[in-house]
Amino acid sequence: LPCPMFKKPFSCNGNTKLKKALLKKVRISAEKSLELxxxxxxxxxxxxxxxxxxxxxxxxxxxxxxxxxxxxxxxVFIDVNGKGNIIPTVFGMWLCPAQMLVLTVDNGAFPHILNGADLMAPGVQLKLE
Incomplete structure (x- = not known):
């Protein structure tokens, strides 16, 4: 079944294995994006x-x-403009869950989030150390 969200189906040019020189550039760009x-x-x-x-x-x-x-x-990464500025995908971040930010949510906001509401700053509780 065609997806009604897109006008045209997308297609790929195929997979290409990276050579060591390009892998080094991708690695540097990826490390910069992961520093965030x-x-x-x-x-x-x-x-x-x-x-x-x-x-x-x-x-x-x-x-x-x-x-x-x-x-x-x-x-694990996507380059949205073809200029080498890559960002991690959700799948890539799932591979290193220790880097994911953990938020504590107020009990009053929890049912609304479960029903699909967006998380807003007033519903987040800060951990005081």
Whole structure:
């Protein structure tokens, strides 16, 4: 069944394995984007940014500059403009859950969030140390 959300189905140019030189550039860009989430231990970084190029591939969408970087068939990064500014995907962040920000929600806001409401700042409780 065609998806009614998109006018045209998208197609890919296929997967291309990265060479070591390009993997190094991607690794540097990925580490910069992951710095936004705090310091990652080396073992956490290795889960989403491999040191060897054998399992790291890039998939480009036809007619677009958008590229997905996959590691072991999991899309871990996306390059939305084709300029090498990559950001982690949700799938990539799930591979290193220690980096995910944990929020405590007020009991009054909890039922509304379960019903699909957006999380707003007044519903978040700060942990005081």
């Amino acid at each position: 989430f705090g310091d990652l231990p080396a073992e956490e970084t290795a889960k989403i940014i491999p040191t060897k190029a054998e399992a790291f591939e890039v998939t480009k969408l036809k007619g677009s500059r958008v590229g997905f970087y996959t590691y072991k068939d999991v899309p």
